Amino acid sequence: MGASAALGLPEISSAQGRPNEQFYRFPEGFKWGCATASYQIEGGANEGGRGKSIWDTFSHIPGKVYHNQTGDVADDDYHRYKEDVQLLKSLGATVYRFSVAWPRIFPEGTGKPNPAGIDFYSRVVDELLANGIEPFCTLFHWDLPQALQDRFGGWESRETAKAFGEYAGYVASKLSDRVHHFFTTNEFSSFIDIGYKDGRFAPGLQLPPAKLNQARHNAVLAHGLAVRAIRAQGKPGTRVGLAENFVIAVPVIEVEPHLKASREATRLMNAPYLTVIMEGKYPELYLRQQGANAPKFTAEDLAIISSPLDFVGANVYTPAYVRADDKAPGGFVRIKNPSSYPHMASPWLDIGPEALYWAPRHLGQIWNVKEIYITENGCSSADVLTPDGHVYDTDRIMFLRNYLTKLNRATSEGFPVRGYFLWSLMDNFEWADGYSLRFGIYYVDFETQKRYPKMSAAFYREVIRHNAVV
Ligand code: GBH
Numbered sequence: 001m002g003a004s005a006a007l008g009l010p011e012i013s014s015a016q017g018r019p020n021e022q023f024y025r026f027p028e029g030f031k032w033g034c035a036t037a038s039y040q041i042e043g044g045a046n047e048g049g050r051g052k053s054i055w056d057t058f059s060h061i062p063g064k065v066y067h068n069q070t071g072d073v074a075d076d077d078y079h080r081y082k083e084d085v086q087l088l089k090s091l092g093a094t095v096y097r098f099s100v101a102w103p104r105i106f107p108e109g110t111g112k113p114n115p116a117g118i119d120f121y122s123r124v125v126d127e128l129l130a131n132g133i134e135p136f137c138t139l140f141h142w143d144l145p146q147a148l149q150d151r152f153g154g155w156e157s158r159e160t161a162k163a164f165g166e167y168a169g170y171v172a173s174k175l176s177d178r179v180h181h182f183f184t185t186n187e188f189s190s191f192i193d194i195g196y197k198d199g200r201f202a203p204g205l206q207l208p209p210a211k212l213n214q215a216r217h218n219a220v221l222a223h224g225l226a227v228r229a230i231r232a233q234g235k236p237g238t239r240v241g242l243a244e245n246f247v248i249a250v251p252v253i254e255v256e257p258h259l260k261a262s263r264e265a266t267r268l269m270n271a272p273y274l275t276v277i278m279e280g281k282y283p284e285l286y287l288r289q290q291g292a293n294a295p296k297f298t299a300e301d302l303a304i305i306s307s308p309l310d311f312v313g314a315n316v317y318t319p320a321y322v323r324a325d326d327k328a329p330g331g332f333v334r335i336k337n338p339s340s341y342p343h344m345a346s347p348w349l350d351i352g353p354e355a356l357y358w359a360p361r362h363l364g365q366i367w368n369v370k371e372i373y374i375t376e377n378g379c380s381s382a383d384v385l386t387p388d389g390h391v392y393d394t395d396r397i398m399f400l401r402n403y404l405t406k407l408n409r410a411t412s413e414g415f416p417v418r419g420y421f422l423w424s425l426m427d428n429f430e431w432a433d434g435y436s437l438r439f440g441i442y443y444v445d446f447e448t449q450k451r452y453p454k455m456s457a458a459f460y461r462e463v464i465r466h467n468a469v470v
Contacts, residue, residue: 024408024469031419032464033095033133034088034441035376037141037186039071040428042101044078048116051107053143054154054195058202069434075426076449078120085127087425087442087451092464095134097243097375097421098124099141099186102167109145110163118174125178136373136421137175138183138243139168139226142191142202142431149203155192155215156207161222169229176234183243183313183375184226188219188273190245200432209293216272217295223277224304231307243375245315246274248355248362249322252335261324261332266362268330269320278367280306285330312367313375314359315423316403319352344399345380346430346437353402360407360415372416377403378423380430380437383454391443391454400456404469422460426451 039055059070077084088096102109104117121137128135144154152159172182185191194201196215207215223242230240249265251258267275271286272295280302287294325333336350343350356377363369379399383391400422411417427440435446441457444450462470 024405026408026467027411028467030411030417030467031095031134031373032091032460032467033093033097033136033419033421034091034425035097035421035423036077036425036428037099037138038101038104039074039141039143040424040430041075041077041084041426043071043073043076045070045072047078048104048120049107049114050101050117051103051109051114052146053101053103054146054149054202055143057146057149058204061204064204065432066434066436069429071429073446074429075444075446080449081124082127083451084425085124085131085133087453088128088133089131090453091441091457091461093133094464095136095419095421096128096425097136097138097183099138099143100171101143102140102164103143103145103147105171106145106163106167107147109148109151109160110166113170118171121171121175125175129178134181135179136181136183137171137179138186138375139171140164140184140191140222141186142195144191144202154203155196155218155222156211158218158221161218161225164222165225165229168226169233172230172234172238176230176238180237181239181241181311182230182234183241184223184230185219186243186375187245187315188216188223189247192216192219209290213272213290213293213295217297217301220273220276220305221301224301224307227307227309228304239310241309241311241313241371241373242277243313243315243373244270244274245317245376246270246359247320248314248316248318248359249332249334250319250352250354250358252321252323257324257331258322262322262358263362263366264330265320265322265332265334266366268332269334274312276302276305277309278306278312278369289329311371311373311418312363312369313373314363315376316356316359316374317377317379318348318350319355319358321352344395345382346433349379351399351402353399353406355406356403357406357409360410360417361413364415370416371418373418374407374420376421376423377407378439378441380439383427383438383443385443385445385452389452391452393454393456396441396454396456397459400459400463401469404463408469 247269249262251262426442427438427444
């Protein structure tokens with residue numbers, strides 16, 4: 001059975017392929033795949049000796065998640081990972097980004113590793129490799145062991161950063177014989193700012209500014225400790241980076257002085273995360289603005305935080321339009337038409353394809369990054385499964401095609417993007433939105449756990465097959 005048949009679609013012979021083969025092509029060897037995260041897909045919450053994470057706790061508190069839904073079962077990928085690898089294979093994917101649940105490995109956050117935990121990921125990795133798919137492993141996609149929240153206040157403490165380093169080194173020691181790319185953390189601002197400032201994500205705290213800044217600092221310190229631990233305990237040649245949805249400043253008009261303003265804006269808006277990681281210091285203006293609330297740190301901390309990386313992963317969803325303004329701090333102002341700016345099914349998901357051009361360009365121009373991955377890009381749509389099992393998600397195809405066209409501009413101009421991971425392989429537990437928002441290119445019926453390829457899966461398969469926007 002051909003892969004298209006597996007998608008329930010007619011085979012398209014290459015002779016009937018794209019008429020304009022020279023347009024919108026990606027570099028030879030460009031890697032195409034999908035991304036997922038442990039708590040969002042695995043389920044098996046009480047199996048294999050897994051400890052509790054802060055998301056188990058949070059999702060079980062009434063009122064925190066849409067309809068009080070939880071990740072207890074999610075996509076049941078813990079039991080169905082072989083089937084899910086076949087979904088990737090049907091697309092022709094060559095890479096897959098998954099995350100490891102820290103509490104499966106260290107149920108108490110630190111101490112004695114749980115062999116059944118690492119064994120699960122080892123089997124996932126073997127299954128991927130047996131199907132010709134290269135695994136890319138994220139070590140932290142928000143499922144912090146509850147034990148660390150209880151003992152230390154989670155990211156409020158440096159102890160959690162140290163524990164993360166130990167955990168990262170341990171996983172690298174076990175998987176780096178087969179996994180060559182590790183991402184330390186996924187999206188600092190999501191698990192810190194939304195978890196510890198807004199309280200809409202686990203652990204649901206609303207810290208005052210000084211404590212919040214210290215938690216941010218502990219998180220980037222954790223990243224740096226993990227980089228070092230992976231280098232120390234991983235097989236020589238193991239490559240390390242992170243996956244960050246940094247704020248992507250898009251110049252509202254692509255001419256000076258807005259271009260320069262967009263670079264300064266990108267540095268300043270990401271000051272406590274990507275900027276300190278890439279530059280080894282917090283921007284002066286940021287420290288001045290934070291005043292007495294600025295984080296406390298040592299020179300040694302900064303050296304750890306800015307440990308050299310092999311690549312940077314960008315999770316790209318929305319643009320932050322900026323215009324130049326001499327009088328504003330940093331020389332820029334962020335602007336948006338609040339009343340009519342279009343967005344996808346998630347209210348925050350503004351449509352801005354050019355974000356996928358500016359992310360690599362800023363990484364290349366501001367920080368001279370030599371290897372870039374798009375570690376997430378995709379969208380939520382109000383998908384409808386037809387009685388005969390189809391999902392005609394033309395809005396998602398529109399979204400992807402336009403973003404990919406802008407990514408193609410970046411590779412055409414020589415920005416070193418090596419691969420793209422679509423978010424997400426299949427519908428899953430969308431954090432505080434529960435199962436109400438679908439990001440997959442496979443539709444999941446959460447009653448039966450049956451997966452159905454959406455029209456966008458067929459689209460993506462052709463993108464991969466042609467190595468081009470189609
Ligand atoms: C990614 O975050 C995550 O890495 C992934 O796990 C997630 O499933 C995917 O996006 C889709 O959301 O509800 O108003 O508080 C993207 C960045 C940060 C965007 C958190 C949504 C919450 C907005 N996200 N933000 S709100």
